[in-house]
Amino acid sequence: MPKLKDQNKVNAIHRAAIELVTKTGFSGLKMAEVAKKSGVATGTLYVYYKSKEALINDVYLVTKEEIAGAIINPEYLKETFYETFKAMWYGYFGYCLQYPEKMLFVEQFIYSGYISEINIAKADSNFEPLDQFLIQGQKNGDIKEMDVEIIKAHLHGSVHEIVKMNVRGDIRLEEDGMHTCFNMAWDGIKT
Amino acid sequence: MPKLKDQNKVNAIHRAAIELVTKTGFSGLKMAEVAKKSGVATGTLYVYYKSKEALINDVYLVTKEEIAGAIINPEYLKETFYETFKAMWYGYFGYCLQYPEKMLFVEQFIYSGYISEINIAKADSNFEPLDQFLIQGQKNGDIKEMDVEIIKAHLHGSVHEIVKMNVRGDIRLEEDGMHTCFNMAWDGIKT
């Protein structure tokens, strides 16, 4: 969490960190480069964060919140479970396609050696409503009965890997392809 | 690839590297620690590999081959597509459950900043037969029509995330749970 103010700078620093991690991995993330890319002096990074670790953890937290927002959105509430789920899935898939760096950052973070357990828990709490939604779907007989964590893992694992393929250029996702992906997701979990 | 011989040492070095990467990520992998954990001197690492990058790439290649072997196995060939697929899926899932460090190593490698493109291609070539198998399934109308890469991404993304949950202790997979996971996978891709 930033010590002081100037949200513009905080944003620029976050953006720089995320992009650099995506390009070179956590091992390649250098404070000097973050500084340069975000247009501040190295010392300034330490005005906002007490260490590289703190910076990375903050980026994680903020990004996770953003991701939660891409899934959990009042506009996505529809008549049926299916329709709501579909809106959420497309929300998430679209987010990942648009911001694959953020998706990658978050994914790699957990195995980066920079984890703060407290932050993980804090970040996870943003997804509470999603859990509730899925549990309701199970009660209504819409989707398979099993640990909600597994369902979420199955769903986002699939999304992530597909988006990664797309980013790497190994595939080229068309409108159609996306729908088939959704069908795989839905067919997998529906009863 | 190792410069010289003594397969025992090579194995010990691989094991150490994999375990350490899982614990601290690539950013945290230190040659000194690899040496200590594998019971050799730092200098010795450079007898076997010309650099950290070379070591990591070799571990990647060897592990990818091992993984391919866990999926593509003559014993898994059955009467029907479904049965063969099932055997393969369980083969992979079982491998990941048993060696999550290897699964994680391989997964993170691509975004580690240590990639050698040549190695990636070489590693991927091991999975050719799997592609053929899936394409045949599509021709036969067993599974959905779409880019095979996407199907693979969908499947292994799901497996990885579920295994990671299990490793972290967020869920506890029983015999039953595994079957439901398989059903999610199969229901997702079947026609």
Next chain:
Amino acid sequence: MPKLKDQNKVNAIHRAAIELVTKTGFSGLKMAEVAKKSGVATGTLYVYYKSKEALINDVYLVTKEEIAGAIINPEYLKETFYETFKAMWYGYFGYCLQYPEKMLFVEQFIYSGYISEINIAKADSNFEPLDQFLIQGQKNGDIKEMDVEIIKAHLHGSVHEIVKMNVRGDIRLEEDGMHTCFNMAWDGIKT
């Protein structure tokens, strides 16, 4: 020397610098901490002093003057050399007991790497009358014949070390102990 005015702030800055030096040494003295402890902004320190060195030198000079005043005091002039000396010694000892931070600051200053030779000489000039007094004592046969600088070194070295013990809590000085200390001092220099 302060650039401008507001004696309250100057005093607060001095106090802060002295206390911090006592706690962490000159190597640990940070302008940011001086600012915080004295209740001003870092920038303000540079309104009053052109550099850290200038600040430290000013504190040194002012404190040395204060110390001279604790020793050289018209009220201390008595009938005999012994009585005057005794009054001075108690004056100095009492001062050091009351302001050990100032004593320590001054003591460490010389080896701090922040010395300005001019300031040292200026500070020393305050002690001229003490030199005269001691020389007179030698002429009268009250105290041993030897370089006055040595006598002063002997006396204040003793006082400082005893006070430091007391500050550290290694000893607990009572009224009695102080008298014995004085006797050590006097017996050492008397003829």
Next chain:
Amino acid sequence: MPKLKDQNKVNAIHRAAIELVTKTGFSGLKMAEVAKKSGVATGTLYVYYKSKEALINDVYLVTKEEIAGAIINPEYLKETFYETFKAMWYGYFGYCLQYPEKMLFVEQFIYSGYISEINIAKADSNFEPLDQFLIQGQKNGDIKEMDVEIIKAHLHGSVHEIVKMNVRGDIRLEEDGMHTCFNMAWDGIKT
């Protein structure tokens, strides 16, 4: 304490650190300079010590032991308390004259901000025999009755300040001067 070996290097590092501290104070001690002066690479310093603080603490400990050896020496044991004390005093005074850097290092260390309490206690334990000797002298009525710590403080405070004067060139100690200094010391503590 050194991690590994090569006592030559350890000695060179110690010597460099002591000389540099004497010249520029603790604030001026730079690892790069210690490395250069002792003829090793900066990295090598960290092979021997885990931090600047550890290095400084080790120098302190070793130097304190050396100092204890300069005072507590079987050859100094004489017929009378007076004679033994005299030998010890000259031993210490001589040591300080010969190695003023070490004396200064030790003196400044305590207020350097680099103290490790454990080390202080460990270093002090070397002086146990001296305490015993002084206590015996009090029992025999040779010297004044008072806390031994105060006597030691009085004595070494005097020695240090006189030696410092000499080093600075403010005085020039002759054979004679030294004897007078001893007389001040002895007259001060004798009964």
Next chain:
DNA sequence: AATGAATGAGATTTCATTCAT
């Protein structure tokens, strides 16, 4: 004058790699 965020030179520390033994 006063502020405190921003700076960047410079310090400490790390770690992949080398090399004498």
Next chain:
DNA sequence: CATGAATGAAATCTCATTCAT
């Protein structure tokens, strides 16, 4: 081949000082 102490380039971090407000 094996070793591990030594290296030094490069990274992280600090902090005196500046400067826009």
